[in-house]
Amino acid sequence: MTLLEVSGLEVHFDTPEGVVKAVNGIDFAVQEGETLAIVGESGAGKSQLVMAIMGLLAENGGASGKAEFRGRDLMQMTPKELNSVRGRNIAMIFQDPMTSLNPYLTIEKQMTEVVMHHQGLRREEARGHAVEMLRAVRIPDPEERIRQYPHEYSGGMRQRVMIAMGLLCQPDLLIADEPSTALDVTIQSQITQLVGELREKTNMSIILITHDLAAVAEICDRVIVMYAGVAVECGSAEDIFYRPQHPYTRGLLASVPRLDRVLDDDLHAIPGNPPNLLELPSGCRFRDRCSEVMDKCVKKPPVWVSDGGRMSRCFLPMEGGKVAPEPGSQKEPSNHLDEANPASPADGEGAV
Amino acid sequence: MTKPVLRVQDLAVRFKSFSGGLLQRKERWIRAVDGISFELHSGETLGIVGESGSGKSTLARAILGLLKPSRGRVMWLGEDLTTLDEEAMRQRRKELQIVFQDPVASLNPRMTAGDIIAEPLWTFYPNMARLQVEERTRGMMKMVGLLPNQINRYPHEFSGGQCQRIGIARSLVLNPRLVICDEPVSALDVSIQAQIINLLKDLQKKLGIALIFIAHDLSVVRHISDRVMVMYMGQAMEVSQKTDLYLRPLHPYTNALMKSVAIPDPKLARQARQDSWLTGDMPSPYMRPKGCIFHDRCPYRVKRCEADVPALRRMESGDWVACHRAEDLDLSIQGASTGSLG
Structure with missing residues (x-):
């Protein structure tokens, strides 16, 4: 069943240099129990996309479109309604575990506050529940450690605490924004493993945001790849990792230094830099860096081509042989997403 | 073989910290770098790898004075840098340079790219003609893949990867004859890292x-290094030729680090997960384990590891390792040479 359905979502920011469109019309759905990865480089719009859904955009930001959570549009909710959804139904984990905990409060205070507020538990019950959660994320001696302050925890432990806090109210959806990026590789793999286990134990849906495809290979069911504010490819984990279609996805995969491969002389790199969102190139946003750029890529932006839940925003033919329509045959592309397929990407897909 | 340009011998750095309240202040010492030795030749690259807190940045700073x-x-070239006075050390810095981790924060936001690159020239060659400085600056920009016509732009007009190119220029x-790059790509996107x-x-x-x-x-260091040193809690666990290290790590900790590298392949990643064994965090620097500092996280530990400190010793292959069991452990990584895991 569909838990969250996002359609036509746009996010923009008013800046002194002009209006920046951070997210330029995106559609996706998250099924119950599914883990969706949203992958992209800095500036791709992946974090702002979820910030918009959670109603947490900065003051100069605005969003339009729909984000229906169990049929209710989060974008139309009053702050009070949103507050009751956030934390209880949807929990979010931020990138930096150092700065997302309050240094003045003990872990106990910060954790019990959440459940006392949302579930009306008494302090003692809340404490027991919090200790349980800390145990679930494998904090040693949770009864002791819950009395400590954040600075007494290491980086990896703090991120575990953040995950435990996210899980306190048993949310239906957990959004994790680069949960392991600020951590050491050894701790990164422990956190990934933990998220993977939680996903198996609970029926929670997870949205994982990351710039590192390799980090999510193990635990995601489906992947959306974003570039410069638009989705460029979407498919099951197997599709994206074994049969990537879009040159950007292929480039990202090839840039990962791998220890399980023979050493080549040079690492594959995607040339150039992501475009400035205020000075986007005409046509395809990736064309300046694309190894397979064609004449038509300069003239018109490619549209979403779908092939049974699998989509790519590129003129190159999909592996199944389906070719993108010629630019001339399409309606004039507006700033809005050119909808080749208005159905949600997840239709007919489900969890793998 | 030629003489090494840099020879670090038993280098140690410790930091003082205080515990307890104002009245019962107790001094404690943290051993950030604890007896590191290595040699480096011209044209050679040494990779240094370790978790945060292993002392790798402290080591870099100590080498540069x-x-x-x-x-x-x-x-450094036969002269002990630790005995030099400030001015003499300043002169040596022409030959010893560093690139920092955070490409944006390490550049002065109020200076143009050209000024940032040229600043060392002004400092060391105040009499150099302006035209000559500019020519050199443009040449450097070209060399690191920046456009010379971006010379008057400010750091905020560049992306993270471009800022790191400025730092390198x-x-x-x-x-210089030695450049230390302190996590130069950790803050960059994967495609830019490469x-x-x-x-x-x-x-x-x-x-x-x-x-x-x-x-x-x-x-990350595999592509660039000739030799790799693995550090843990201020000590070298292993110093090996690249070709040896990635095929057959000698130290269990090296093996653990290799297994925590993510693989962009769902099946292999799940398989690799089952093989990984490293749990927990690095111990607090105040409570260094006795014996081998890694023994409490090591699945291969024997009685001896809890009491005796293993010395960094040379193996037949010429690689160095600090592990009592280096001879009898086979930590070979399968598939590293053949192209696939398992």
Whole structure:
């Protein structure tokens, strides 16, 4: 069943240099129990996309479109309604575990506050529940450690605490924004493993945001790849990792230094830099860096081509042989997403 | 073989910290770098890898004289840098340069790219003609893949990867003979990381400089290093030729680091997960385990590891390891040479 359905979502920011469109019309759905990865480089719009859904955009930001959570549009909710959804139904984990905990409060205070507020538990019950959660994320001696302050925890432990806090109210959806990026590789793999286990134990849906495809290979069911504010490819984990279609996805995969491969002389790199969102190139946003750029890529932006839940925003033919329509045959592309397929990407897909 | 340009001998750095309240203050010492020795030749790259808190950045700073070591020597071209006075050390810095981790924060936001790159020239050659400085600056920009016409732009007009190129150009402008790169790609996107690693590799080949490349991830240093040193709690666990280390790590900790590298392949990643064994965090620096400092996280530990400190010793292959069991453990990584895992 569909838990969250996002359609036509746009996010923009008013800046002194002009209006920046951070997210330029995106559609996706998250099924119950599914883990969706949203992958992209800095500036791709992946974090702002979820910030918009959670109603947490900065003051100069605005969003339009729909984000229906169990049929209710989060974008139309009053702050009070949103507050009751956030934390209880949807929990979010931020990138930096150092700065997302309050240094003045003990872990106990910060954790019990959440459940006392949302579930009306008494302090003692809340404490027991919090200790349980800390145990679930494998904090040693949770009864002791819950009395400590954040600075007494290491980086990896703090991120575990953040995950435990996210899980306190048993949310239906957990959004994790680069949960392991600020951590050491050894701790990164422990956190990934933990998220993977939680996903198996609970029926929670997870949205994982990351710039590192390799980090999510193990635990995601489906992947959306974003570039410069638009989705460029979407498919099951197997599709994206074994049969990537879009040159950007292929480039990202090839840039990962791998220890399980023979050493080549040079690492594959995607040339150039992501475009400035205020000075986007005409046509395809990736064309300046694309190894397979064609004449038509300069003239018109490619549209979403779908092939049974699998989509790519590129003129190159999909592996199944389906070719993108010629630019001339399409309606004039507006700033809005050119909808080749208005159905949600997840239709007919489900969890793998 | 030629003589090494840099010879670090038993280098140690410790930091003082205080515990307890104002009245019962107790001094405690943290051993951030604890007896590191290695040699480096011109044109060679040493990768240094370890988790945060392993002392790799402290080591870099001690080599460059930015921190005072508590013990040991840093022999640069036969001269002990730790005994030099400030002015003499300042002069040596022409030859010893560093590239920092955070490409944006390490550049002055109020200086143009050109000024940032040229600043070392002004400092060391105040009489150099303006035209000559500008010519050199433009040449450096071209060399690191920036457009010379971006010379008057400010750091905020560049992306993270481009800022790191500016940092590299600045470090190379004085023709140094040793460059230490302290996690130069950790803050960059994956696709840009590869650009910077390739750039550093090319530049080193072209200029013949000695390079120390610090990272927390073994996969990142593999492409650029000739030898790799793995650090843990201020000590070297292993120093091996690259070809040996990635096929058959000698130290269990090296093996653990290799297994925590993510693989962009769902099936292999799930399989690799089952093999990984490293749990928990590095112990607090105040409570260093007795015996081998890694023994409490090591699945291969024997009684001896809890009591005896293993010395860093040379194996037949010429690689160095600090593990009592190095001879009888086979930690070979399957598939590293054949192309697939398992």
